[in-house]
Amino acid sequence: MADNPQPLGGNEMPRFAGIATFMRLPAAHDPAELDVAVVGVPFDIGTSNRPGARFGPRGIRDESVLLRPYNMATRAAPFDSLRIDDTGDVATNPYNLADAVDRITAHYRSLLSHGVITATLGGDHTIVLPILRAMAAKHGPVGLVHIDAHTDINEHMFGESIAHGTPFRRAVEEGLLDCKRVVQIGMRGTGYAADDFDWSRSQGFRVVQVEDCWNRSLVPLMNEVRDQVGGGPVYISFDIDGLDPAFAPGTGTPEVAGLTVPQALEIIRGCRGLDIVGFDLVEVAPIYDSTGLTSLTAANLVYEMMCVLPGVEYRD
Ligand code: MN
């Protein structure tokens, strides 16, 4: 529809000029007028190593200025199909993690009351717990497609129950996930114990370690994943450190030998047809991203996730 919010074109205002909203959307619409709300969560006090993901939303918005509205591979036309706008950031409390988490939940409950799908720019991975609390309050327990180097199911970190390595343990305990409809993809690296990934499996999650992804197309995997996680609402949580640090160096806890960018596109495009109720792209820390590559990749992945949302039309 022509009156949907549209990205500002590069022939109307140079791409390096103007206010850097996500994809140069107008940032002029109330959530009540939208199908998809882009929202930034500038928060990183749950991180365990390098800080900086609080600058993730700005970094992603900065590098998103080059994105154009049509997907040349899938012919998706998300902005023709859906009313999408950048609704700004959550006012997180940078001095108090527990309060910040509660503020995020309240913000998402308010957004979801308007029936929108949320497109989140993180922020460290702590933020998925308060988002899932709001999602489950609205939709009931959700399925999950989780891309990450880490399972993020630690019992505690430094004695704390809420941090960027614990959100999915808490989400299971709180009944926010439909555990048989959860897949974690890209896991690797060193662990505290050799059985670190087994807790996920014991909950019914499918865990796809990165070695099972190396040097192959992930299209067959995603055919299985759609069967596993379909049949109900699904949330996608994409930790940029699921990618190899060659493609995404700007992140807090990098792990070598990760997913490639084409594999990330295969995973996201393989989610087409699922009842996606929200998604996030987390853990972008622009401080360590000397060329902007990580933020650029993140912006493209956010766009690709928009292209597989329910209601998107394809120009084929
Ligand atoms: Mn993570």
Ligand code: MN
């Ligand atoms: Mn991670």
